[in-house]
Amino acid sequence: MSRNPVAASLSMLNRFSGSPLVHRLGLYKPAQLIARTAAREGIKAGVALQRQFKATQKLMRPERLDKVAKPSDLFDLNISEEQQMIRDMAQRFGREVLRPAAIKADHDRITPEGFEGQLAELGLAPFAVPEKLGGTATESSVVTGVLVAEDLSYGDLGLALAGLAPIGVANALVRWGSADQQAKYLPAFTGATPPKSSIAIAEPRPLFDPNELRTRATLDGDGFLLKGEKSLVPLCESADFLLVAASLIGKGPRMFIVEKGTAGVKITKEPALGARAAGLGRVALDDVRLPGHAILGEGVDACDFTELVDLSRIALCALSVGTAQAVLDYVITYCNERKAFGEPISNRQAVAFMIANIGIEVESMRLLTWRAASRADHGLPFHREAYLARVICAEKGMEIGTNGVQLLGGHGYIQDHPVERWYRDLMSASVMEGGLLL
Amino acid sequence: MQLEIPKKLSAVIEQAHMVATEVFRPISRKYDLAEHTYPVELDMLASLMDGMKEGDGLGGVGAGKLKREKAATRGSSVRNGTNMSTVLGLTELCWGDVGLALTIPRQGLGNSAIAAVANEEQLKRFKGAWAAMAITEPGAGSDSANIRMTAVRDGDHYILNGEKIFITAGERANVVVVWASLDLNVGRAAIKSFVVEKGTPGMNFVRLDHKLGIRASDTATILFNDCRVPKENLLGSPDIDVQQGFGGVMQTFDDTRPVVAAMALGVGRASLERTRELLKERGILGGYERTLFGSTAAEAELYRMEADLEAARLLTLKAAWMADNGIPNSKEASMAKAKAGRVANHVTLRCLQLCASVGATETELLEKWARDSKILDIFEGTQQIQLLIIARRLLNKSSAELR
Numbered sequence: 001m002s003r004n005p006v007a008a009s010l011s012m013l014n015r016f017s018g019s020p021l022v023h024r025l026g027l028y029k030p031a032q033l034i035a036r037t038a039a040r041e042g043i044k045a046g047v048a049l050q051r052q053f054k055a056t057q058k059l060m061r062p063e064r065l066d067k068v069a070k071p072s073d074l075f076d077l078n079i080s081e082e083q084q085m086i087r088d089m090a091q092r093f094g095r096e097v098l099r100p101a102a103i104k105a106d107h108d109r110i111t112p113e114g115f116e117g118q119l120a121e122l123g124l125a126p127f128a129v130p131e132k133l134g135g136t137a138t139e140s141s142v143v144t145g146v147l148v149a150e151d152l153s154y155g156d157l158g159l160a161l162a163g164l165a166p167i168g169v170a171n172a173l174v175r176w177g178s179a180d181q182q183a184k185y186l187p188a189f190t191g192a193t194p195p196k197s198s199i200a201i202a203e204p205r206p207l208f209d210p211n212e213l214r215t216r217a218t219l220d221g222d223g224f225l226l227k228g229e230k231s232l233v234p235l236c237e238s239a240d241f242l243l244v245a246a247s248l249i250g251k252g253p254r255m256f257i258v259e260k261g262t263a264g265v266k267i268t269k270e271p272a273l274g275a276r277a278a279g280l281g282r283v284a285l286d287d288v289r290l291p292g293h294a295i296l297g298e299g300v301d302a303c304d305f306t307e308l309v310d311l312s313r314i315a316l317c318a319l320s321v322g323t324a325q326a327v328l329d330y331v332i333t334y335c336n337e338r339k340a341f342g343e344p345i346s347n348r349q350a351v352a353f354m355i356a357n358i359g360i361e362v363e364s365m366r367l368l369t370w371r372a373a374s375r376a377d378h379g380l381p382f383h384r385e386a387y388l389a390r391v392i393c394a395e396k397g398m399e400i401g402t403n404g405v406q407l408l409g410g411h412g413y414i415q416d417h418p419v420e421r422w423y424r425d426l427m428s429a430s431v432m433e434g435g436l437l438l
Numbered sequence: 439m440q441l442e443i444p445k446k447l448s449a450v451i452e453q454a455h456m457v458a459t460e461v462f463r464p465i466s467r468k469y470d471l472a473e474h475t476y477p478v479e480l481d482m483l484a485s486l487m488d489g490m491k492e493g494d495g496l497g498g499v500g501a502g503k504l505k506r507e508k509a510a511t512r513g514s515s516v517r518n519g520t521n522m523s524t525v526l527g528l529t530e531l532c533w534g535d536v537g538l539a540l541t542i543p544r545q546g547l548g549n550s551a552i553a554a555v556a557n558e559e560q561l562k563r564f565k566g567a568w569a570a571m572a573i574t575e576p577g578a579g580s581d582s583a584n585i586r587m588t589a590v591r592d593g594d595h596y597i598l599n600g601e602k603i604f605i606t607a608g609e610r611a612n613v614v615v616v617w618a619s620l621d622l623n624v625g626r627a628a629i630k631s632f633v634v635e636k637g638t639p640g641m642n643f644v645r646l647d648h649k650l651g652i653r654a655s656d657t658a659t660i661l662f663n664d665c666r667v668p669k670e671n672l673l674g675s676p677d678i679d680v681q682q683g684f685g686g687v688m689q690t691f692d693d694t695r696p697v698v699a700a701m702a703l704g705v706g707r708a709s710l711e712r713t714r715e716l717l718k719e720r721g722i723l724g725g726y727e728r729t730l731f732g733s734t735a736a737e738a739e740l741y742r743m744e745a746d747l748e749a750a751r752l753l754t755l756k757a758a759w760m761a762d763n764g765i766p767n768s769k770e771a772s773m774a775k776a777k778a779g780r781v782a783n784h785v786t787l788r789c790l791q792l793c794a795s796v797g798a799t800e801t802e803l804l805e806k807w808a809r810d811s812k813i814l815d816i817f818e819g820t821q822q823i824q825l826l827i828i829a830r831r832l833l834n835k836s837s838a839e840l841r
Contacts, residue, residue: 075518207732344839346833347840356829359769359829364749371752374440387726392745
């Protein structure tokens with residue numbers, strides 16, 4: 001059932017203004033602005049929540065987002081006013097909602113109760129969905145996604161991953177999905193409780209390479225037969241549907257939409273080192289029969305798998321950058337306060353230089369990630385840039401994680417301080433493939 | 439956000455690259471072997487550079503033209519100005535040859551100092567000069583506030599006494615910008631810079647050093663013995679302002695450090711590019727296809743080096759961009775210098791190793807680049823000095839607290 005635009009806008013405004021969280025975080029003003037923008041731009045399709053994923057409207061063709069037009073071709077590190085506004089919100093959410101929830105979520109290996117609601121109030125998902133499908137997106141927003149991922153991960157990497165994984169699926173549907181797939185799945189993402197979903201690429205195998213998938217898809221009548229195993233899949237147990245990577249015989253890697261409850265899909269918890277709040281799990285696919293329209297995109301060659309992996313790596317890099325920044329800020333405070341031999345330990349070069357190097361490398365990680373994202377937004381090739389960003393974020397992320405603990409000594413090794421969690425989170429992010437994308 | 443090089447600066451890059459390819463590379467080995475011989479080929483190049491307008495083509499390449507935009511004069515629109523064009527140009531020149539780039543007539547570090555702090559009259563008087571920079575002394579290197587050279591006012595002159603070492607182009611330049619103290623008891627606030635013209639009585643060349651690398655660029659020792667300099671040759675204010683402290687002289691470094699970082703990027707990239715070519719013959723392609731750990735060890739090494747160089751490049755562009763837009767960039771300038779200096783040195787050394795004996799012999803320039811690159815992690819502030827500056831900024835500490 002479709003609502004008129006005014007009703008949809010009112011509903012959105014209402015959700016923002018009525019949220020105690022929005023008020024508590026002082027987000028009312030920015031939220032108002034965003035709601036107003038959304039209303040002005042016109043929300044054309046109202047969305048009734050449904051988990052059966054039935055198309056409520058028929059799209060003539062898939063909705064795609066425009067590339068970002070360059071205001072000029074000058075080198076410019078400034079972000080737009082809108083990006084700054086979203087950043088302010090994401091930063092406060094990261095600091096004041098995610099960080100305090102991180103310890104318990106890490107321990108429980110699951111997002112805290114009410115997390116989805118809080119996240120929906122933040123209203124990030126509609127930014128990914130095109131206007132015609134009820135969202136507010138008009139142009140590619142990989143850079144904005146990177147900034148948000150950084151800021152949320154500054155609060156907690158696992159919760160950021162849990163929060164952003166479904167948006168990653170929405171992004172993939174917007175980028176490659178067929179008209180029918182978009183109409184079926186995307187409107188739900190603008191609702192009060194967006195579907196839980198994530199991207200499953202990694203497989204439990206040493207030296208895993210996304211271009212050499214063991215998970216196989218074979219043609220089976222009008223559909224496909226999937227067989228294999230996926231690892232480190234966020235929100236796994238609770239997912240309404242997953243985007244699963246499998247190698248289509250004779251074609252190469254392709255993505256498949258696998259809905260909850262499909263026969264042959266077995267989901268188990270996969271206790272892991274870090275990013276635990278994201279509820280990581282393993283997916284066993286035992287001759288899973290899928291309909292022909294389950295392959296992502298219109299036809300078998302619609303989805304650019306290399307680009308998908310690259311956008312996913314950019315997202316994982318952004319998570320690492322946020323957590324690495326958290327390490328830097330934390331060790332600065334700690335080492336300035338901690339005294340040994342009669343003065344702050346940060347007065348010693350052995351300590352201060354480690355911190356300087358963390359500062360340098362966080363910035364290295366950030367700039368490589370930003371450049372890859374910015375090229376993606378502007379429609380430039382970005383495979384090399386995403387690859388190099390991944391290399392540096394994995395290398396330096398590991399280094400920063402271990403030095404963060406080292407700088408706190410024994411105190412860093414116990415869970416009274418967050419650095420041991422960041423140590424684990426940074427390592428997990430450095431080996432993940434998939435999970436989310438921007 | 440847009441992190442690509444703007445089209446309007448591609449001319450600077452192309453021309454500098456042309457100089458590197460056509461002028462520097464062919465004579466690179468010649469002057470590495472003939473240390474202390476003046477590269478006469480550069481006279482023509484320098485005239486060419488003089489003939490071009492600032493910021494337009496090669497004129498924007500030299501280190502003499504750095505100008506920091508004042509935040510006050512900054513409009514609402516973003517700038518990519520002389521700091522960025524200098525950084526881009528120097529990268530290309532040093533892709534050609536670091537030593538030769540350092541000894542281009544009239545493009546010395548002293549020219550940067552003059553451009554940054556000279557008044558109108560001085561700018562006019564020293565126009566067209568080739569200015570070297572003399573800071574380091576036998577007893578004071580990184581702790582430049584601790585220099586012992588003195589300047590004593592005597593009527594319309596200052597009398598300079600002391601010894602300066604490691605002066606790039608100290609013998610080739612027409613003038614030397616010299617750091618000296620007006621009062622050794624006051625410390626850094628009393629340090630001023632003086633322009634001393636070649637041939638001034640009391641200014642005596644002692645020797646030229648034999649070095650590990652950058653042999654095309656001469657490094658001189660100069661003794662100042664009751665050397666009388668007109669009082670008009672003092673750069674900046676003659677007053678000792680303890681409040682202002684070292685700011686004036688150190689400000690220059692915020693602008694020149696990204697330039698030295700850029701030089702490191704050039705030689706690092708040269709090594710990596712040549713190594714890629716040589717490894718291609720061994721079937722190492724490096725197309726970013728396999729994961730880092732699925733690649734061969736040599737390929738993975740190339741990827742790591744490329745990622746580090748790219749990080750150094752972006753840090754350098756960021757620091758230059760901040761200077762162009764009037765944003766204080768002391769920390770970022772040091773980050774760029776620290777990262778680029780160590781990465782370039784590492785890259786040139788590792789590339790040499792990857793190429794085995796081909797890398798270590800004089801048939802290739804790889805062994806030369808491996809020697810040249812080391813200086814870039816030392817001069818204009820060593821790696822350790824950059825880390826100190828960065829740490830003090832991050833930790834909000836004074837130089838008394840974090841020494």
